[in-house]
Amino acid sequence: MIPSLVFDLETIPDAAGLRRLNPHWDADLTDTQVIEMALAARRESHGTDFLPLHLHKVAVIGCVFRDDHGFRVKTLGKADDTEGVLLAGFFKTIERYTPRLISWNGSGFDLPVLHYRSLINSVPAPRYWDMGEDDRDFKYNNYISRYHSRHVDLMDVLAKYNGRANAPLDDLAKLCGFPGKLGMDGSQVWQAWANGKADEVRAYCETDVVNTWLVYCRFRFLKGELDRESYDAEVHLVRDTLQASDAVHWKEYLDAWGTIPKGA
Numbered sequence: 123m124i125p126s127l128v129f130d131l132e133t134i135p136d137a138a139g140l141r142r143l144n145p146h147w148d149a150d151l152t153d154t155q156v157i158e159m160a161l162a163a164r165r166e167s168h169g170t171d172f173l174p175l176h177l178h179k180v181a182v183i184g185c186v187f188r189d190d191h192g193f194r195v196k197t198l199g200k201a202d203d204t205e206g207v208l209l210a211g212f213f214k215t216i217e218r219y220t221p222r223l224i225s226w227n228g229s230g231f232d233l234p235v236l237h238y239r240s241l242i243n244s245v246p247a248p249r250y251w252d253m254g255e256d257d258r259d260f261k262y263n264n265y266i267s268r269y270h271s272r273h274v275d276l277m278d279v280l281a282k283y284n285g286r287a288n289a290p291l292d293d294l295a296k297l298c299g300f301p302g303k304l305g306m307d308g309s310q311v312w313q314a315w316a317n318g319k320a321d322e323v324r325a326y327c328e329t330d331v332v333n334t335w336l337v338y339c340r341f342r343f344l345k346g347e348l349d350r351e352s353y354d355a356e357v358h359l360v361r362d363t364l365q366a367s368d369a370v371h372w373k374e375y376l377d378a379w380g381t382i383p384k385g386a
Contacts, residue, residue: 123188123189123190124221124222125187125188125189125219125220125221125222126186126187126188126189126221126222126224126335126338127185127186127187127215127216127219127221127222127223127224128185128186128187128188128223128224128225128331128334128335128338129183129184129185129212129223129224129225129228129232129331130183130184130225130226130232130327130330130331130334131178131180131182131183131184131231131232131235131236131327132180132181132182132184132308132311132315132323132324132326132327133178133179133180133181133235133311134157134178134179134181134311134312134315134316135157135160135161135173135177135178135179135312136177136178136179137153137154137156137157137179138153139176139177139179139242140156140157140160140177141156144160147159154316157312157316160173160177161173175231175234175235175238176235176238176239176242178235178238178239179205179239180205180208180209180235180236180239181205181208181311181315181320181323182197182198182201182208182320182323182324182327183197183198183199183208183209183211183212183327184196184197184198184324184327184328184330184331185197185198185212185215185331186331186332186334186335187215187221188335189219189221192359192363193359193360193363194363195328195331195332195363195364196328197324197327197328198211198212199211201320201321201324202320205239205243206243206244206245209236209239209240209243209245210245212236213240213245213246213247213249213250216247216249216250216265217247217248217249217250220249220272222271222272222273222274223265223272223273223274224273224274224276224334224335224338225273225274225275225276225277225334226275226276226277226291226330226334226337227275227277227278227288227291228273228275229268229273229275229278230275230277230278233273250265251265251266252264253266253267260272268283269283274338276334276337276338276341277289277291279341280294280341291303291330291333291334291337292307292333294337295333295336295337298336298337298340300333300336300337300379301329301333301375301378301379302333302378303326303329303330303333304326304329304371304374304375304378305322305326305374306322306323306326311323311326325369325370325371326371328371329371329375332360332364332375335360336357336360339353339356339357340353361376361379364376
């Protein structure tokens with residue numbers, strides 16, 4: 123089995139970066155005040171408080187890892203780890219296992235953010251960036267090229283690489299019979315983080331990567347990579363793994379999931 127790594131980021135505005143780019147701002151402002159000023163300015167200039175990708179500081183990296191040893195879901199590191207530590211941990215996994223990366227909108231958001239923030243934090247990742255210079259196989263199948271399969275942006279593929287056809291993960295997960303998002307979405311992450319709810323943000327990120335993995339398993343069934351028996355086994359493996367956890371968010375997730383419909 124080729125190892126698979128589903129990943130998802132939760133980000134917060136980069137207060138230090140905003141200060142550096144706006145040296146005229148009052149140095150006595152708190153980080154929260156700096157961020158609120160930047161968000162207000164963005165709303166006024168663009169009608170949205172969504173900051174440019176290079177100003178998204180990585181706060182959480184959620185992962186599902188599936189290989190011959192089973193199914194695991196976790197958030198990397200600890201809530202108080204630096205951004206550099208989180209980035210290094212993610213790319214270390216790629217260096218060690220060379221997994222297939224799976225994401226939902228990873229090409230549009232998560233990977234560009236990882237690129238910018240790795241550049242800012244000086245985090246090397248030679249295996250990830252290899253496009254055939256070190257390993258000839260990577261010339262024809264690497265993590266960078268949009269149409270290669272070492273990274274599968276499931277949203278992009280299902281939309282046939284047409285941005286107008288993109289669909290939200292929450293909708294697709296629920297329409298496929300999976301729980302979807304519970305209690306939070308990406309627009310609420312900064313406020314939750316600022317209010318000391320890092321554990322809730324980390325839990326939310328974990329549920330997102332499980333949703334992505336489940337939809338990806340359904341996609342593999344469509345492609346014929348999994349037959350019905352294998353697909354059902356993958357879905358039940360996820361449920362069994364989550365049921366073995368005593369974490370509150372997995373109990374809520376399983377309650378929302380309910381009983382798997384026969385044949386779904």
